[in-house]
Amino acid sequence: MNEKPVFSHEQLGMKTVTRRQFLKYSGVSAAAATSILSVDEIASAAVTRPLPLGTPILVVVTLYGGNDGLNTVIPYQDPAYYTARPGLTYKPETLLPLSDGMALNASMTGFKSLWDSQKVAIIRGVGYPKPDRSHFSSMAIWQTGSPQNHLNTGWLGRWLDSQPIDPMTAISLGSVLPPLLAGTKQSGSALPLGGLSIPNGQIGKACVRLSAKSQNDNPLMAAAATSMRNLFNLSGSITPVLAQPAPFADDLPTVAGGNAGGDSNLSQQLNLVAKLIAAGSPTKIWSVSLGGFDTHANEANAQATLLGTVSSSIAKFLSQMNASGRSKDITVMVYSEFGRRVKGNGSDGTDHGTAGSMFLIGDRVQGGMYGDQPSLTKLIDGDLAVTTDFRDVYSSVIDSVLLTPAEKILNNWSGRVKAFKPV
Amino acid sequence: MDLKRLETARLFHRFGFGPRPGEFTQALSDGIAKTKSKVLSQPLIDAGEVPAPPITDLGPRPAPNSAGVVAFSQSLRFENQQLVLWWLDQMVKSERQMQEKMVWFWHGHWATSIGKVNYALPMYNQNKTFRKYALGNFSDFAQAMFSDGALQIWLDGGDNNVKAPNENLSREMMELFVLGVNRYTETDVKELARAFTGYQVTRSAGVVTYNEKRRDTKAVTVLGKTGVLSPEQAIAHLVSQADCGKFIAERIWFRFISSAAALPENHSMVSAFNKREMSQLISTLVNGADLANPNYSIVKQPLEWFVGVCRALSLTPSKLDSYPKLYGYLSKMSQIPFEPPNVGGWPTDESWLSSASAQFRVAFATWLVGQADLSSISAIAPLQRPTYLLDLLGVVEWTPRTSFALRDVRDSEVKLLILAICSPEYVVSV
Numbered sequence: 001m002n003e004k005p006v007f008s009h010e011q012l013g014m015k016t017v018t019r020r021q022f023l024k025y026s027g028v029s030a031a032a033a034t035s036i037l038s039v040d041e042i043a044s045a046a047v048t049r050p051l052p053l054g055t056p057i058l059v060v061v062t063l064y065g066g067n068d069g070l071n072t073v074i075p076y077q078d079p080a081y082y083t084a085r086p087g088l089t090y091k092p093e094t095l096l097p098l099s100d101g102m103a104l105n106a107s108m109t110g111f112k113s114l115w116d117s118q119k120v121a122i123i124r125g126v127g128y129p130k131p132d133r134s135h136f137s138s139m140a141i142w143q144t145g146s147p148q149n150h151l152n153t154g155w156l157g158r159w160l161d162s163q164p165i166d167p168m169t170a171i172s173l174g175s176v177l178p179p180l181l182a183g184t185k186q187s188g189s190a191l192p193l194g195g196l197s198i199p200n201g202q203i204g205k206a207c208v209r210l211s212a213k214s215q216n217d218n219p220l221m222a223a224a225a226t227s228m229r230n231l232f233n234l235s236g237s238i239t240p241v242l243a244q245p246a247p248f249a250d251d252l253p254t255v256a257g258g259n260a261g262g263d264s265n266l267s268q269q270l271n272l273v274a275k276l277i278a279a280g281s282p283t284k285i286w287s288v289s290l291g292g293f294d295t296h297a298n299e300a301n302a303q304a305t306l307l308g309t310v311s312s313s314i315a316k317f318l319s320q321m322n323a324s325g326r327s328k329d330i331t332v333m334v335y336s337e338f339g340r341r342v343k344g345n346g347s348d349g350t351d352h353g354t355a356g357s358m359f360l361i362g363d364r365v366q367g368g369m370y371g372d373q374p375s376l377t378k379l380i381d382g383d384l385a386v387t388t389d390f391r392d393v394y395s396s397v398i399d400s401v402l403l404t405p406a407e408k409i410l411n412n413w414s415g416r417v418k419a420f421k422p423v
Numbered sequence: 424m425d426l427k428r429l430e431t432a433r434l435f436h437r438f439g440f441g442p443r444p445g446e447f448t449q450a451l452s453d454g455i456a457k458t459k460s461k462v463l464s465q466p467l468i469d470a471g472e473v474p475a476p477p478i479t480d481l482g483p484r485p486a487p488n489s490a491g492v493v494a495f496s497q498s499l500r501f502e503n504q505q506l507v508l509w510w511l512d513q514m515v516k517s518e519r520q521m522q523e524k525m526v527w528f529w530h531g532h533w534a535t536s537i538g539k540v541n542y543a544l545p546m547y548n549q550n551k552t553f554r555k556y557a558l559g560n561f562s563d564f565a566q567a568m569f570s571d572g573a574l575q576i577w578l579d580g581g582d583n584n585v586k587a588p589n590e591n592l593s594r595e596m597m598e599l600f601v602l603g604v605n606r607y608t609e610t611d612v613k614e615l616a617r618a619f620t621g622y623q624v625t626r627s628a629g630v631v632t633y634n635e636k637r638r639d640t641k642a643v644t645v646l647g648k649t650g651v652l653s654p655e656q657a658i659a660h661l662v663s664q665a666d667c668g669k670f671i672a673e674r675i676w677f678r679f680i681s682s683a684a685a686l687p688e689n690h691s692m693v694s695a696f697n698k699r700e701m702s703q704l705i706s707t708l709v710n711g712a713d714l715a716n717p718n719y720s721i722v723k724q725p726l727e728w729f730v731g732v733c734r735a736l737s738l739t740p741s742k743l744d745s746y747p748k749l750y751g752y753l754s755k756m757s758q759i760p761f762e763p764p765n766v767g768g769w770p771t772d773e774s775w776l777s778s779a780s781a782q783f784r785v786a787f788a789t790w791l792v793g794q795a796d797l798s799s800i801s802a803i804a805p806l807q808r809p810t811y812l813l814d815l816l817g818v819v820e821w822t823p824r825t826s827f828a829l830r831d832v833r834d835s836e837v838k839l840l841i842l843a844i845c846s847p848e849y850v851v852s853v
């Protein structure tokens with residue numbers, strides 16, 4: 001090691017920026033061999049200019065473990081449902097009837113009232129060709145959006161690649177980034193529930209130096225440096241927002257001045273998203289998640305609890321958005337890596353299956369049932385047939401929410417689900 | 424790049440948890456060949472072995488609101504804490520670093536979480552099985568794992584019976600443990616589940632018992648073999664598949680060499696594993712040329728980073744102040760031993776490099792360095808300290824970027840170390 005290194009371009013660039021400016025505006029750029037200052041200008045625009053009202057926002061909710069679609073959107077008038085899975089079914093009178101002989105799980109009262117106001121599109125029988133029953137393979141297929149070929153990028157990561165470099169564009173809650181936000185040029189950022197606080201003082205200054213790009217970095221070292229650089233960029237703009245109280249949902253019951261309701265991890269994540277959206281964060285994609293859907297045993301109660309959490313958290317989130325003036329901009333998408341076997345497995349649970357239901361929720365959504373309900377008697381190897389390819393749904397979301405032609409992102413996929421209101 | 428330093432650093436960080444003070448400098452003077460042979464020759468008796476944790480069979484959970492439930496919960500929490508600290512101390516102190524690293528590898532391979540198992544005893548017994556077979560025969564290992572109580576609880580083995588097979592264990596046995604995804608059919612999964620029926624497991628001790636009434640006694644066909652197969656016969660058949668050799672080599676490659684690059688075709692590890700001996704597979708890898716290839720960098724998992732820091736700074740996890748704080752930091756870094764996120768094990772590379780983890784790493788580093796004795800660094804002139812840290816931490820080289828950052832804080836031992844262990848050069852096993 002040389003104790004007096006020749007100053008690299010990056011270091012000379014840094015010297016022209018004061019620490020305060022750097023903390024506030026330190027940007028990220030994957031390909032740019034330009035000076036730090038021009039990167040600052042890009043980041044500065046992202047931080048200082050809030051997302052314009054009326055810009056669509058996508059909130060992706062991932063249910064990890066394989067949600068049992070048949071006990072979520074339930075074909076409760078079909079006798080085959082009751083004969084296939086004794087011990088796992090619910091009494092018809094407890095369910096929340098929708099249309100087309102379908103009903104929601106009794107725990108999903110929040111979704112039911114959204115359905116009644118025509119804000120919920122339910123897409124049935126969603127999957128992909130040659131279903132893979134491995135959690136990991138199937139989740140990788142859903143998150144990369146590519147059933148045939150293994151890709152290193154997520155479907156939303158490829159959309160990010162088509163956007164200007166900005167670590168604020170897509171943010172995932174939690175400290176590990178889901179593959180769906182991984183791009184080639186840029187990836188989404190991760191935000192933990194506690195929010196971010198930047199190191200300050202001399203350590204902070206030194207960390208800024210440590211996070212600079214270096215020509216000697218291999219790709220993983222560069223990624224490590226970038227993660228620290230993004231910390232400074234994200235936290236400078238987000239930390240003050242986190243000190244604000246969560247937006248108030250005026251149509252929910254109150255306890256001691258705040259909204260009552262579940263305190264699940266999903267509701268915490270969505271609470272934070274609500275604050276940040278209300279504050280004008282220039283973020284077009286949010287990713288949140290809930291695990292625990294791998295119900296191989298004693299499914300009925302466990303799944304009802306989880307679905308209740310999903311339903312009440314999302315309903316509360318959308319109510320919170322009413323006060324922000326952005327409720328019309330938001331679309332929530334809910335999916336899981338596969339549905340479950342039609343027949344129960346004898347542990348009052350179900351094994352890994354194929355098709356399941358997806359939800360699209362929001363003011364831009366044309367409420368109703370989409371996709372054919374797979375037959376419970378014409379099974380393929382014990383599993384539901386796939387009636388809608390998930391890429392139909394993704395494409396519609398990319399077209400209608402991200403306002404980008406989906407063909408570029410999804411390898412010329414042409415199918416669509418017309419679940420959005422015409423603009 | 425200095426390839427000798429690169430290969431030496433990889434030997435320490437990938438086939439162990441990083442050097443202790445003085446070890447890296449010694450290895451450089453020993454040369455690569457001797458260092459490799461040291462890595463591969465484990466002492467018969469581990470001078471650093473940590474005494475077994477005080478773990479007992481706590482029995483069934485008392486009824487809610489009953490008299491014993493509070494004491495029970497306290498015991499459960501205490502045993503779980505002792506279990507984690509025992510293993511962390513073992514990783515830091517063991518003189519058999521290759522063995523320890525393999526135990527950690529197998530924990531991620533047969534990834535079982537105490538989140539579902541609840542009790543420390545089955546998890547501890549599983550860890551002992553990992554120790555027994557860490558570098559042993561994989562065929563014997565896979566057989567032992569079928570009878571592992573924690574794994575049986577984790578994958579619903581006790582629910583798998585003749586009336587209603589539960590495929591959880593049979594699927595993962597093929598997909599994640601022995602063969603790899605898509606190297607079997609869906610029919611194989613269902614048939615193997617039938618061969619695995621008839622076993623139940625006691626929850627608190629994880630003892631696996633056989634119950635003939637629950638057994639499917641009909642013939643099954645698994646990967647072309649038909650017959651009434653016992654679990655032993657079925658697993659022996661899986662392990663004998665060529666795909667098993669390829670899969671284990673792939674997994675070792677994925678964790679020890681590169682998570683991004685695929686295992687090269689016809690890699691010598693695969694043939695070295697033809698008798699399913701892990702020690703032969705590992706020594707082929709260590710003695711091969713891959714370790715000198717600069718392309719194969721890998722991000723240290725947060726736990727590897729933490730244990731490496733403890734070794735370099737002579738810290739003992741159980742003596743840190745305090746366990747709840749340590750648990751909190753590990754939890755924020757998203758990696759707590761015995762709690763993998765799912766049966767697929769831990770994520771890799773960029774998944775560990777979020778802006779959130781960057782923040783927590785600085786806080787974690789500050790907490791750790793604050794508890795270390797830094798007198799050896801104080802004894803070095805500030806100008807020489809960054810160079811001294813290279814060998815202390817087992818880093819190949821500082822980039823000009825990091826040299827520049829370190830130079831600014833070199834008068835403060837604490838700040839200098841925090842920066843050094845949070846640098847891309849240390850976070851990544853270059």
